[in-house]
Amino acid sequence: MKVTHAKLLAQVPLLTDLPTELLESLAKSCRFEQVNRGHVIIERHDTTRRFFFLLSGQVRMLDLNRQGQEIALAILDAPTHFGELAVIDSLPRSASVQATTRCEVASISPQDAEKLIYTVPQVSRKIMQNMATVIRNNNLHRQVLQQQSISNRLAAYLLGQLPKDIDPKETVCIRNLPIQYDLSILLGTTRESISRALTTLVDEGLVTKDGKNLYLNDIPGLYQLLEED
Amino acid sequence: MKVTHAKLLAQVPLLTDLPTELLESLAKSCRFEQVNRGHVIIERHDTTRRFFFLLSGQVRMLDLNRQGQEIALAILDAPTHFGELAVIDSLPRSASVQATTRCEVASISPQDAEKLIYTVPQVSRKIMQNMATVIRNNNLHRQVLQQQSISNRLAAYLLGQLPKDIDPKETVCIRNLPIQYDLSILLGTTRESISRALTTLVDEGLVTKDGKNLYLNDIPGLYQLLEED
Known part of the structure; x- marks a missing residue:
């Protein structure tokens, strides 16, 4: 034993x-x-x-x-x-x-x-x-927390989860994304704001969600977002 | 030697x-x-x-x-x-x-x-x-960084510098305050915003500045500020 x-x-x-x-x-x-x-x-x-x-x-x-x-x-x-x-x-x-x-x-x-x-x-x-x-x-x-808008915080968080040396032109899958509640308390906001921010990123074609997996379709686009903050 | x-x-x-x-x-x-x-x-x-x-x-x-x-x-x-x-x-x-x-x-x-x-x-x-x-x-x-307004970030930073077990009813002096440039890069903002935030706190009677010393005159008032954020 x-x-x-x-x-x-x-x-x-x-x-x-x-x-x-x-x-x-x-x-x-x-x-x-x-x-x-x-x-x-x-x-x-x-x-x-x-x-x-x-x-x-x-x-x-x-x-x-x-x-x-x-x-x-x-x-x-x-x-x-x-x-x-x-x-x-x-x-x-x-x-x-x-x-x-x-x-x-x-x-x-x-x-x-x-x-x-x-x-x-x-x-x-x-x-x-x-x-x-x-x-x-x-x-x-x-x-990440110094980003003003919640969708930018989320983008910065997602970019921070990427493995090193990925090809930024490819789609990368983030597996086991924390649930929205955990994302909200990680990023200093509410679950509703996370939900809206995720919808914003999906609507802009930057990410696609599939169950617990999140696909980053446009890594340069996500970085672009941060530069506009 | x-x-x-x-x-x-x-x-x-x-x-x-x-x-x-x-x-x-x-x-x-x-x-x-x-x-x-x-x-x-x-x-x-x-x-x-x-x-x-x-x-x-x-x-x-x-x-x-x-x-x-x-x-x-x-x-x-x-x-x-x-x-x-x-x-x-x-x-x-x-x-x-x-x-x-x-x-x-x-x-x-x-x-x-x-x-x-x-x-x-x-x-x-x-x-x-x-x-x-x-x-x-x-x-x-x-x-501190999750505070939205710069004067609140500054207030949160100052409260974080207080020694433990102070009497909140007393005026407390923070010696050797970092210069405004260092405060701005600690708090994720510009020197101009730090200058304005400091003026705001002084105008509200919460702090008094004297050279490199900063006096916190109203510690409960500074905490109050954070609760309103």
Whole structure:
């Protein structure tokens, strides 16, 4: 049973490459849970400091602005980890983490988390690399939010999701587009505005929607839009 | 001479508490430079990976948005460090770093930087704590940028600069306010708009300006402004 748990943990990128004995000992100190869609795993401002591994499912990280509106900081898909900020700086939780699907999570105590993060060199290095990615993505997202119109914010967000080195003359598919609610809180607006902005981009022939896939038909046209802002 | 250098390095928070021998060996591998105001220490997109200590002076970290306008990510005052992202993830520089005053900087090679960051436990820990602070501040700044009007963005920025646990009924002084150019690129707007926004806040009796100091006379009034956005 614990072997299965260790194998589950080994799929989390932060823990891949760890020696089997370390994974097995980590699995023994983990608390494993299934949570339903909508369940709040971490409450913003809480002083809890457990460290989490998302083994299956998807979560959103949520903050509130000063007007009490939810804003999404990120959407995370399994397998991944979350909750390291409070472990590292001992401050209250910076964001709420809510399951957007049924999720399987494992968590360890703050003491075990500190030991893992600070004393296992490949984990320290990956935590730093991961935080570097978060900082770089934040800088990109800041540019998205500086766009005045919502359809331009959406265009900037979509362009930010493109893989590197695509051919801008081709149609590119963005799979698993977040639902309109998540897009609205990622882009600092309402679901209605996202719906209108999406319709605008579709009407202008820039994108085509097909279920959870969105096709960008005219990448130069989307960039053009941003230059007109 | 090298002893003086080691003592200079010891003032950088990242390096405080390191054993004297380590500081002296670090000082030996450092390149020390004086740079003038306006000098670009790191160019965005460069693939250089040196790690820097700012021993005196002030720098701004700059990004460009898709329209080619400069946006400031942060203003850093000595003593501090910068340039760790490229050391950690080996990607091109995420931002330019430009001296806003005459600065004294020390830098080490990528190899020495990796050794320092990954193999000295108290440095690893402080790098992680520092990155955690950057991530938390980015989340706050995101809320500032979601404000539609520039005077509200300025109000949100100023409230974000307040020390914790102040008495909101008192007047609070913000010392060393960044110059209007830096405020404009921090808040995603023009210098003229910052000037007008500042005049608006002064005319409404919310703030008073005195040289490089800005007095917040009415903190509840500034919060009120944000709720009306």
